Amino acid sequence: MSQNRQIILKQRPQGAIREADFAVREAAVPLLEPGQFLVQNSHFSLDAGFRKWMNEGADDNYLTAMPLDAPVQSIVLGRVVESHHSSYPADTLVLGRSAWESYSVFSDADFVQKLAVDSSFPLHEYLATLGPTGLTAYFGLLDIGRPKAGETVLVSAAGGAVGSVVGQIAKILGCRTVGIASSAEKCLWLKEQLGYDATINHQAPEGLEPQLRRELPEGFDIYFDNVGGRMLDLALLHMKERARVVLCGAISEYDKTGEHTGIHHLWEFITKRAMAAGFMFSDYVEEYPAAIQQMAAWIGQGKLKSVVEIYQGIEATPRAFCDMMEGRNRGKCIVRL
Amino acid sequence: MSQNRQIILKQRPQGAIREADFAVREAAVPLLEPGQFLVQNSHFSLDAGFRKWMNEGADDNYLTAMPLDAPVQSIVLGRVVESHHSSYPADTLVLGRSAWESYSVFSDADFVQKLAVDSSFPLHEYLATLGPTGLTAYFGLLDIGRPKAGETVLVSAAGGAVGSVVGQIAKILGCRTVGIASSAEKCLWLKEQLGYDATINHQAPEGLEPQLRRELPEGFDIYFDNVGGRMLDLALLHMKERARVVLCGAISEYDKTGEHTGIHHLWEFITKRAMAAGFMFSDYVEEYPAAIQQMAAWIGQGKLKSVVEIYQGIEATPRAFCDMMEGRNRGKCIVRL
Numbered sequence: 048m049s050q051n052r053q054i055i056l057k058q059r060p061q062g063a064i065r066e067a068d069f070a071v072r073e074a075a076v077p078l079l080e081p082g083q084f085l086v087q088n089s090h091f092s093l094d095a096g097f098r099k100w101m102n103e104g105a106d107d108n109y110l111t112a113m114p115l116d117a118p119v120q121s122i123v124l125g126r127v128v129e130s131h132h133s134s135y136p137a138d139t140l141v142l143g144r145s146a147w148e149s150y151s152v153f154s155d156a157d158f159v160q161k162l163a164v165d166s167s168f169p170l171h172e173y174l175a176t177l178g179p180t181g182l183t184a185y186f187g188l189l190d191i192g193r194p195k196a197g198e199t200v201l202v203s204a205a206g207g208a209v210g211s212v213v214g215q216i217a218k219i220l221g222c223r224t225v226g227i228a229s230s231a232e233k234c235l236w237l238k239e240q241l242g243y244d245a246t247i248n249h250q251a252p253e254g255l256e257p258q259l260r261r262e263l264p265e266g267f268d269i270y271f272d273n274v275g276g277r278m279l280d281l282a283l284l285h286m287k288e289r290a291r292v293v294l295c296g297a298i299s300e301y302d303k304t305g306e307h308t309g310i311h312h313l314w315e316f317i318t319k320r321a322m323a324a325g326f327m328f329s330d331y332v333e334e335y336p337a338a339i340q341q342m343a344a345w346i347g348q349g350k351l352k353s354v355v356e357i358y359q360g361i362e363a364t365p366r367a368f369c370d371m372m373e374g375r376n377r378g379k380c381i382v383r384l
Numbered sequence: 385m386s387q388n389r390q391i392i393l394k395q396r397p398q399g400a401i402r403e404a405d406f407a408v409r410e411a412a413v414p415l416l417e418p419g420q421f422l423v424q425n426s427h428f429s430l431d432a433g434f435r436k437w438m439n440e441g442a443d444d445n446y447l448t449a450m451p452l453d454a455p456v457q458s459i460v461l462g463r464v465v466e467s468h469h470s471s472y473p474a475d476t477l478v479l480g481r482s483a484w485e486s487y488s489v490f491s492d493a494d495f496v497q498k499l500a501v502d503s504s505f506p507l508h509e510y511l512a513t514l515g516p517t518g519l520t521a522y523f524g525l526l527d528i529g530r531p532k533a534g535e536t537v538l539v540s541a542a543g544g545a546v547g548s549v550v551g552q553i554a555k556i557l558g559c560r561t562v563g564i565a566s567s568a569e570k571c572l573w574l575k576e577q578l579g580y581d582a583t584i585n586h587q588a589p590e591g592l593e594p595q596l597r598r599e600l601p602e603g604f605d606i607y608f609d610n611v612g613g614r615m616l617d618l619a620l621l622h623m624k625e626r627a628r629v630v631l632c633g634a635i636s637e638y639d640k641t642g643e644h645t646g647i648h649h650l651w652e653f654i655t656k657r658a659m660a661a662g663f664m665f666s667d668y669v670e671e672y673p674a675a676i677q678q679m680a681a682w683i684g685q686g687k688l689k690s691v692v693e694i695y696q697g698i699e700a701t702p703r704a705f706c707d708m709m710e711g712r713n714r715g716k717c718i719v720r721l
Contacts, residue, residue, distance in 0.1 A: 107655050273648065294653045309646015313612065316631045317662035318444050323650075324659035 051076045053118040054147035054364050057377030059103050062302050064372050068101075069119065069365040076150045083154045084135040088125035090360075091147055092174040093368050093380040094208070095273075097299040100103060103303075119144035119364075122161070124174050125151065142166060142173060147364050149384060158329070165343060175379040176212055176346065176353040177339050183295065184212035185338045190331070191293040191324045193369040198268035201285075203227045203278055204298060206237050207245070210378040212342075213271045213352045218242045219350050222269075225262050227255075227278065229374045237379065240352065243317060249278060254284050266290065274299045276308040283312035292323035298372075325368025388413045388433045390455040391484035391701050396440050399639050402708050405438075406456065406702035420491045421472040425462035428484055428698075429511040430609075431545070434458060435638040447486040456485030456701075461499070461511050462488065477501060477508060482644065484701050490636060495666070502680060510715040513549055513683065513690040514676050520632065520664040521549035522675045525608060527668070528630040530663045533558030535605035538622075540564045540615055542583070543574050546632060546659040548691045549679075550608045555579045556687050559606075562593075562599050564615065566711045573714065586615065596622050604626065607641075611636045613645040620649035623628050629660035635709075691715025 050073040079085055097113075097120060105112040111121050112342040123146070127139040132154070135141065143159030145151035153159045162173055176183060178303045187209075194200060200217040204210045205226025214224045214237070221306060227241040228234050234246035245256040266287035272279050275297025283292070289352050315321065331338070345351035356376050359368035364382045371380045394407040404440070415424055434450075434457060436442050442449040450457050451622040460483070464476040469491065472478065477555040480496030482488035490496045499510055499658070512518060524546075531537060541547045542563025550560045565571050571583035586593040596618060604623035609616050612634025622699040637644045655693065668675070682688035693713050695704035700720045706716045 065672070100584070107651075279650075294650065295652055300651070306648040307651055309648050310650055311643040311646050313616075313631060313647055313660075314444075314634055314637070314644055315658065315662075317664075320661075320663050322659060322661035323653065324657075325652075326657050327513035327654075330657055347475060 049076075049149070050074065052361050054361060055116055055276050056101055056119050060098075060101055060113065060302070063102070064098060064302070064369055066365040069368075071362060075150075076164045077152050079129060079131045079152065081115070081131050083152050084127050084132045086123070086125040086141055086143070086145070086151045086153060087128045088123045088151055088381055089384055090124040090147070090171050090174055091123070091382040091384070092122040092179060093364075093366060093371050093382065094122060094179075095298045095301060095371060096296055097297075098368075098372060102301075102304045118148045120146050121181055122174065123147075123151060124170065124178075130155035134336055135159075135161070140170075142178065147361065147382075151363065159315045168343070168346075171355060171357060171381045172353060172365060174314065174381055175208070175355050176351065179328055180208045180379050181212050181342050182331070182335060182338055184209045184216060185292045185342060186328050186331045186334070187295050187326055188213050188216055188269070191271040191326050192222050192223050192271060192291050194269055197223075198267070199225065199263065199287075200225045200269045200271065201241075201263065201267040201282060202271045202273075203275035203295075204283070204374075205243060206233050206241070206354075206377050207273060207298075207374075208376075209295060210271070210273055211241055211378045213350070214241050214243050215351050216345075217269075217271075218244075227274070233377070236310065238307070242353075255281050269293065271295060272297075276300050280308070280310045280312055283310070283315045286315055286319045286321045288319050288321070290319055290321040294323055296324040301372075304311060323328065356380050358382045360384065386413075386486070386489045386499060387411065388485055389698050390486075392453055393438055393456050393683070395452065397435075397438055397639070399434060401438070401639070401706055402692070403553060403702040403706055405674055406705075408699060411485075414489050416466060416468045416473075416489065418468050418659050420489050421464050421467035421469045422516040423462040423478055423480070423482070423488045423490060424465045425460045425482070425486060425488055426721055427461040427508050427511055428721070429461070430702060430708050430717040430719065431459060431516075431517065432635045432638065432708060433633055434711060435635075435705075439638075439641045445502050450719075455485045457481065457483050459483075459511065459516055460488060461507065461515075461721050472496075472498070477507075478686060479515065484719075485700065486698065492523070505680070505683075508692060508694060508718045508720065509690060511718055512545070513679055513688065516665055517545045517716050518549050518679050519668070519672060521546045521553060522672070522679060524630045525550050525553055525606070527608040528663050529556050529608060529628050531559050531606055532558075533547040536560045536562065536576055536600065537606045537608065538562045538564070538600065538604040538619060538623075539580075539608045541608075541610035541633075541635060541711075543570050543578070543691075543714050544635075544711075545713075547608070548578055548715045549688070551578050551580050552688050553682075554606075555581075556682060562604070564611070570714070572625050577691075578667070589708060592618050602665055608632060609634075615638050617634045617645070617647045617649055620647070620652045623652055623656045625656050625659045627656055629658065629664040631660055638709075693717050695719045697721065
């Protein structure tokens, strides 16, 4: 067996993350203990949320801060190549939380699941629309947002991994969709390729507020928030009565080591009888099959486009992650080993 | 008919409100137009929330800023003394949104309702536990908070009008209750008279944070928030998974004319899968009778104490309101004319 190639966190990022914060190293492929199994990873899922746990002291009740000089934590997809665990024999396809490395050891204690794949989809789809990203969009929009046809759905990071799926599902369900992105080119793409009814370029010189007013003349029913911070705060001024704010991510805040940006407009929740809620796709594990089946059907019917950017080779991972954090990606970023 | 005595807003309060911001004046009792009816007010409900609309430019989608030199807006209770409206004949008892004045004119366009009273309760109870205050506590706790026996309920302004009812209902439903108040004396009273299991004096020298940690070793399931601001922000660090934050009021913010205090810990909603929602008791109008019947039964059974402070005479209104804004009151403040 070859060496275990890993991408480690070499130093704590200071503000915006750089490729130099990571390093490649070779390690021995670990020997298995009873109950463990070894997975050869074929794909990494790049998720902005993991950036937060690269900061010093970023421990929360969900994850602890990633240690330095250890492989960077990530959701990975791979195939069992050696097993001391009867439920995961060799050749089993799995998706789990591990790290940027060629080989990962899992046991029952880890977040790992067997993958039942439909060969009409490429494997990477199970990290994208038919995987954690798509499930995040699906359950967040449907269970927290509870869209009804005719409602207006505002999506931030609307062309990102989760946002690109949210906007399309909302459209399938008969909603008016308004997407926020970081350039005029992306906004055009949101309309032409993802069917957004209106777009907002938050980098445009006129600023966010006049565009929110213009594109949401009656406000929004649902805000699917991937960005947090000042964008969230301004958006709250545009809630309709009984609006729902889906708190999915806060990419604008992940570079910060101190407190997150203050949100000043919670009063709006009272006068508008509005609600906000956080969630994790992993809360809905019993509903995965139905959700995946639904999204696979939408893809098959041509109603839902899976937007994926694939980077080739483990060495490309730091660049891919930095590109994503700078908003250069469209849709889901995946590294194929 | 006598003159219409009114308490007007003489000037915009600068920070903490003072009695000098108000003035008494005499005006003519208005003549009725078709469809109108005249109510002689017997009680004013003092509600901290109205303080906000005394500020310049405090217009929001719920109310507009109160005009200067006009009677101060308020929920009032009174009896029809003259009527050009067939649904509200003379002697009808009504509760409505009007102002601090002896006589108010209403029409269908106003927020007004007929009161069906049970003579075993004093009339002022229909502004307190059996009125908007109690209904706010009841629907906020039950519909937004959705308490289950054994859960922990944190209440801010725990001895105030709404908080005093919330804590008691939560206790009746089998919850552990933790109340936040502004003095050691009030905290003792919360325990002895309202049955709170634990209390936090936010004015104590040790500060709020160590007390939250001590009294909520496993966090809270429900936070019924009447205070907003920094207290809300710190409380969010003590949410249990799937916690519910009932956004009822923000008394710490009403003296401000600029932006409200920034809330930094919304990220907690994501990792804790928690939710926050605002509401208005008036959203539940069809459920009023059942709620009032339930609370009346609890009062009759000695399970729910109605805590009311009554100020006598319209001239006492400014003092009563300032006392309440300084947190000197226990329970509901009412002026009896």
